[in-house]
Amino acid sequence: xxxxxxxxxxxxxxxxxxxxxxxxxxxxxIQYATKIMILAIFAMSLxxxxxxxxxxxxxxxxxxxxxxxxxALVGGHAAVSLWWSLPAAMLVSALAALVVxxxxxxxxxxxxxxxxxxxxxxxxxxxxDSEYFGGSDGIYLDVRPTLSLFGWAPVDLGNQLHRxxxxxxxxxxxxxxxxxxxxxPFGRVLxxxxxxxxxMRSLGFPTFRYKLAxxxxxxxxxxxxxxxxxxxxxxxxxxxxxxxxxxxxLMMVILGGMxxxxxxxxxxxxxxxxxxxxxxxxxxxxLLLGGFIVxxxxxxxxxxxGVFARRRGGADRG
Amino acid sequence: MAxxxxxxxxxxxxxxxxAAVSGVSxxxxxxxxxxxxxxxxAGKTTLINMLSGDLAPSGGRxxxxxxxxxxxxxxxxxxxxxxxxxxxxxxxxxxxxxxxxRLAAQSRLPSSMRFFRRAERYHEVxxxxxxxxxxxxxxDRGDVRAAxxxxxxxxxxxxxxxxxxxxxxxxxxxxxxxxxxxxxxxMVALIRALKERHAxxxxxxxxxxxxxxxxxxxxxxxxxxxxxxRPSEIRASREVQQAYLGExxxxx
Numbered sequence: 001x002x003x004x005x006x007x008x009x010x011x012x013x014x015x016x017x018x019x020x021x022x023x024x025x026x027x028x029x030i031q032y033a034t035k036i037m038i039l040a041i042f043a044m045s046l047x048x049x050x051x052x053x054x055x056x057x058x059x060x061x062x063x064x065x066x067x068x069x070x071x072a073l074v075g076g077h078a079a080v081s082l083w084w085s086l087p088a089a090m091l092v093s094a095l096a097a098l099v100v101x102x103x104x105x106x107x108x109x110x111x112x113x114x115x116x117x118x119x120x121x122x123x124x125x126x127x128x129d130s131e132y133f134g135g136s137d138g139i140y141l142d143v144r145p146t147l148s149l150f151g152w153a154p155v156d157l158g159n160q161l162h163r164x165x166x167x168x169x170x171x172x173x174x175x176x177x178x179x180x181x182x183x184x185p186f187g188r189v190l191x192x193x194x195x196x197x198x199x200m201r202s203l204g205f206p207t208f209r210y211k212l213a214x215x216x217x218x219x220x221x222x223x224x225x226x227x228x229x230x231x232x233x234x235x236x237x238x239x240x241x242x243x244x245x246x247x248x249x250l251m252m253v254i255l256g257g258m259x260x261x262x263x264x265x266x267x268x269x270x271x272x273x274x275x276x277x278x279x280x281x282x283x284x285x286x287l288l289l290g291g292f293i294v295x296x297x298x299x300x301x302x303x304x305x306g307v308f309a310r311r312r313g314g315a316d317r318g
Numbered sequence: 319m320a321x322x323x324x325x326x327x328x329x330x331x332x333x334x335x336x337a338a339v340s341g342v343s344x345x346x347x348x349x350x351x352x353x354x355x356x357x358x359x360a361g362k363t364t365l366i367n368m369l370s371g372d373l374a375p376s377g378g379r380x381x382x383x384x385x386x387x388x389x390x391x392x393x394x395x396x397x398x399x400x401x402x403x404x405x406x407x408x409x410x411x412x413x414x415x416x417x418x419x420r421l422a423a424q425s426r427l428p429s430s431m432r433f434f435r436r437a438e439r440y441h442e443v444x445x446x447x448x449x450x451x452x453x454x455x456x457x458d459r460g461d462v463r464a465a466x467x468x469x470x471x472x473x474x475x476x477x478x479x480x481x482x483x484x485x486x487x488x489x490x491x492x493x494x495x496x497x498x499x500x501x502x503x504x505m506v507a508l509i510r511a512l513k514e515r516h517a518x519x520x521x522x523x524x525x526x527x528x529x530x531x532x533x534x535x536x537x538x539x540x541x542x543x544x545x546x547x548r549p550s551e552i553r554a555s556r557e558v559q560q561a562y563l564g565e566x567x568x569x570x
Contacts, residue, residue, distance in 0.1 A: 180433075180436075183437060184435060185430040185432045185435075185440065185443075186430055186431055187437070188417075188424065189421070189424070189430045191410075192410060192421050201392040202392045202396055202402050204393050204396030205393055205425050209431075210431075213431060
């Protein structure tokens, strides 16, 4: 399960590139890169479900959007500290995942896809039609959360550059935490469940509990991404809860390679960069993007991250 | 006489109108092999599925060391000391042989809700996995990916994983399926060794193997017990010969 060498080198290069990027990038691109990194966190959290546990959720935006709305409601008009508002928002997402998880994890396969979608859409329509959540316009954040340490505030979240680096740090932290979780006994159990759940049960693992814990962890990390989206965009609207969001994240996971962790982060980058490039070229950019996704699925079944894994697999056989 | 490790009473399971297993009562004691034989469709696999908790009985009772475990889910049955191997090899092909056993052994930690320390660093789990591998005769094959093992070795790994959960009762579902003569002989020796410290319930088609290891035999036909007793008694039973063994010999 160790990341293949080629992939690790690529990740290191990308990381250095991201650290240096603001030196050369224009403001628009720094903003865009921040969004990509947020979506990379979101995609990695979804990979824990889809790629490692075999739980294909089409409602992951529920946990993502909820955390963003939590921040917008509490800290939209009066600045709150990130130190408590971020954990609190993630907790709200985790609780939502717990409640939804207890219900949806009783199903499997296509039914799981449908009920996760149904729960997310229920919340989407409720929020969209509710005054309290600002209806379809959403909620603006007049102020951003504060980040200070004993009165010392080196990070100003009103500053795009600071948001960029905070997001980068959080994306790296998410990767490191998930990688360590996946190597732990817990992570092994998840992979076992993905590959053969009945066998895991007959070995004595109460698999429902592990799936639920996984669902909650993935939900909390989706919450991290949603919180940062509210911080970055300065607005939270119902679209962030909708199935487009969930579907896009699923696309990133598939494009990047399910069950490769770093792959879905690459997938987020690839999808967003191509969207930008194609949309500058032509107004039919969605056609090109769709074609690209079909091509990847057809010719790289392991996704972009799988290119490295496959090469290694070939060496094993040789 | 020692208490039965595993005992069933009038165990039944119907699928719709079909009684796959009906009224099966048997006992399995520590230190002995109880083999269940019968033609295809006799209900042997349905029986073992009920014993392992994979299938809920529709009637009757299952006792494990004197306690009622009827209808418990497979993970609870496993935690109470029952290990099961499957007829169709059921291992994690992407893991190495050792990792397969480590995952199985991990199930005996009080909980695997352990998120940060690497799985490789749980020494008691590693030790249990290594013991199980060695006991199943795969001591030197731990680093090989399960998918790269030979069929016979995969069958051994299937049993090694079961052993890694430290069971007291073993349910072996056709462990010799698809094996060559040499592999079969090794598996028979393994089952004989396992019987020392386990109660073994064996479902098997290979009659030579069954008569070589079984202390007790139960013959099932159409979901019911036709005869049960020592191998010599079963061999001598005219009823069994007609219903099953004779039929088999007629083909030879």
